[in-house]
Amino acid sequence: MNQMTKPTPESQPPMLRAKDLTHRVRLENDTLTILQGVNLEINRGESVAIVGRSGSGKTTLLGLLAGLDTPTEGSVELDGATISQLSEDERAQLRASRVGFVFQSFQLLPALTALENVMLPLELAGIGDPEKRARELLERVGLGERLTHTPRQLSGGEQQRVAIARAFASEPVVLFADEPTGNLDNRTGQAVSDLLMALNREQGTTLVMVTHDEHLAARCARQFHIEAGQLTEPNELGEPVS
Amino acid sequence: MAAEQKLMSVRRDWRERDVRVVLAALVIAVATVATIALFASQLQRTLVTSASSFLAADRQLEAENGRPIPDSWLQEADARGLETGQMVEFSTMVFGGEGFQLVSVKAVSNEYPLRGEIEVQEGPDSPRQLVSSGPGPGEVWINPRLLRLLELEIGDSLEVGNLELTVSGLLIREPDGGFRLSALAPRVMMHKDDVPSTGVVQEGSRVEFVYLFAGEEAALEGYYEWLQPQLEPSHEWEGVRDGETFSRSLQRAERFLLLGGSLAVLLAAVAVAVASRQYALSQRDTVALLKTLGLNGAGIGRLYLRRLLLWGVTGIVGGLLVALPLFWLLASMLSDVLERPVDISLDPAALAPALLTALVSLFAFAYPPIRRLRNVPAMRVLRSQPGESGREAWPDMLVAIVAIFGLVWLYAGELALVVSLLGGLVLLLAALGLLGWGMVTVLRRVRGGGNAWRLALVGLYRHRNASLSQIAVFAMTLMLAATLVLVRTSLLDDWQAQLPDDAPNHFLINIAPDTVDEVAGFWEGQGQPLEELYPMVRGRLTELNGQPVKEAVSKDERIGALNRELNLTWMDSLPEDNEIVEGQWFADGDQDGVSVEAELAGRLGLQLGDELTFTIGSEKVTETVTSIRTVQWDSMKPNFYMAFPPGGGLEGLPATWITSFYLPPEKNTALNDFSRQFPTVSVLEIDHIISRIQEIVQQVTRAIEAILALILAAALVVMAAVVSATLRDRQREGALLRTLGGRQSLLVRSTMLEFAVLGGFAGLLGVVAAEAAVYALQFRMFEGSFSWHWQVIIPIPLISAIVLSLFGRWQLRPVLSVSPMLLLRRLE
Known part of the structure; x- marks a missing residue:
């Protein structure tokens, strides 16, 4: 469990593959199409940014890719497993063992200390000595002195660093980040994204990030644009290809 | 000002869950107190009329x-x-x-x-x-x-x-x-x-x-x-x-009703306190926003004070709308039981405690956290500020506790009741402190894992503050409800025990000494053996330590026993239902001394060793008090204020014998034979007295059941208040746990276990505190004897654990039915 085997990219299918993803939500007397026929492949170890305006459907896409929700049509494969064929518990198992999350609003539990927040996924995954690993990670993100502080006692940047430590705690193979700097000022955002990228490199994680920040997106190997539920990947010249 | 008014609307408030809980608590408080007060006043009038007719x-x-x-x-x-x-x-x-x-x-x-x-x-x-x-x-x-x-x-x-x-x-x-x-x-x-x-x-x-x-x-x-x-x-x-027989039943009934009312007040106050604190917390963003829009602290204060008054009026009106029909229902039930019309009338004075309860609950419990809203900084709009630590609420708590117990005192008019309940609560708090300390030291060592048990224990440790306050509220609720159940049970048991179906319903009096055996033989032959036979000598207590008794005793004391001849007896063994409270019962062969009934001894201020002189016919008998004993006056058996040892002071004085026995109605004709055979023996039929007492017991039992139902409703509101207070946090946590890969089943099991532990502890603490309160109450108010109630000590923590774990499961419902994605967005 501790050490996920990471075979070489050539011999393996892509880490993430979305086929004809469509997602609709039913409103009172109407259906709203949020995503329309999205196709996407992301390889192991790649870093990918999905850029789009508010309401373009990017967070929904992230949720579907991460298995937090199931699409109306189409399928998602994560590390070889077809998410839509898994039960809720199997999806949870998948998330616990292979997926990490960073949210725009940090999503730390207010009652828990920084240390306890980071320990949470380790405890869920049943990984031995969660406290030791959580301490190491918090030290790695520069919060070694703030272990017993609760989210309230931490600044926004610090909270997001706790969230990043939590995301990497269970050594995920893929990390999903939803506007990780969206609630932070420029300088803090910069520091947080540096940290995110650095950890990502160190651990060889696949990174899928949703953002409307072009600078942050530019730090990823690939960028996709999403608009009105449609995904496009610009080519080297910046022109959209389907 | 116009803006302030626009911000006020009951309809808008109603959408807030916490406001609904506050209103429900107020309605129940007013309804319970008003119903009880109205009914108690009606019952009292009915009972007095009923007893007056004796x-x-x-x-x-x-x-x-x-x-x-x-x-x-x-x-x-x-x-x-x-x-x-x-x-x-x-x-x-x-x-x-x-x-x-x-x-x-x-x-x-x-x-x-x-x-x-x-x-x-x-x-x-x-x-x-x-x-x-x-x-x-x-x-x-x-x-x-x-x-x-x-x-x-x-x-x-x-x-x-x-x-x-x-x-x-x-x-x-x-x-x-x-x-x-x-x-x-x-x-x-x-x-x-x-x-x-x-x-x-x-x-x-x-x-x-x-x-x-x-x-x-x-x-x-x-x-x-x-x-x-x-x-x-x-x-x-x-x-x-x-009247010794009836006043006891009557007093106990009154006291029980008052106890029930007091508990309802306490429960409702807790619900109001929890819900309004929660409401205040949820209003802080709104207040900060209003401040940035230019409303000052005083304006905020006015705004929320007016809102509070609006709730008060709504609560009172709603409560009365519930109370009145309920009262009519109870009162008409009463007239059914009595099989005669009862003059039902509304006693307006009985409504005062209900109004007072609403006001005290609002101003002592709901107002303080809401008042503090005016201190919320406008800066909060920009940057989330640390919330209340709870420490600033302590002085308010103290005021509130004093206010509420003052109310109970005023309401029940019994300091003993207030002290008993307060004692139970203090014990509860002490136990909670101990539990909190134990929880921190023991649970700190538990480390989580995939195991639901460990996750549950870790959860308890993490939410230690919330867990402890939940345990406190649940335990208090259970304590109050259990107190009422225990008192009710022991009250009814007491009555049942005193008047079993075969309680003696006939007295035989004036049995000549030489026919005692024959009389006993007659009824033995009828298959209706007699209870113990006692000799009886009529005499008056005339002197106390050599001083005429009327001078020795304060004039203020109206003592019926001094105004009439007493029935004196001698007996070698203490009757089963009597109990020595001071001194020693006569040893074999003792011929000196007299045993005095405890209540009379109290009123006369008698002590062991006092000399009593009785005038019996032309004789004077002087004896020393050697024991004081309690007597079950309503046992329907011969009872005596004064008992002498065989061969003691009454030796040689003319006595007749007295006894009681049960005669089933179908054997009534045997009385005719008996009267012919023993014309000098008097038969006293007391069937109707027994059925009267049973009527009273029945009336009170009905009332007790109704009140118990109201109290349980109040307890449910408290539970709802507490649950609603932590609902959001728990849902967020559940959603996050699922996002981080927690299986549904793990989540369900660990939550249920966490709540089961919470409920078990709360139940245990509540029951122990209830026992303590009941011990004090029994002792001081209901004159019963105390024993541990295993029939509640074991099931209540168990039931509480099960109910709370189901509650926990129910709380999780939205977390499980919605995709974690949606939930996180919704809770953001």
């Missing part, structure tokens, strides 16, 4: 000396606006039909009875009916047994002394058929005006004149104050509350 009046004055009281005494009563009536009671032989019989005559004036009704039959097979006056002149009503004994028929004539009267009815039940010793032989009721013509009552004959009084309580008290200095020792003034 005297056929509110007060009786008995003259045992064979002389009527001066006319001026009755004129004074008239002048004070009291109704009066008269009775003359004597025993005589009557002749009729085939023979003669010793009877007990009660001759009544037109006014009799002032309270209650007489139950009569026109013939042996006619329906029974209730009438409100006795037989007219020239008529006589007789006991059905006498009809059989003399083989009479309705319309026959019966000779009483020189007068011939017509038997015009059968006397089934008289309202004042108590334990009067002169009322021994079969009863004959006639008109008082006929008495002189009988020639039976002459100077020196053994006659009792009884005077009835009814009217306003104040007028009765005033009259007694006027009368008291003129009373002679042979005069006995009796009121309902002096």
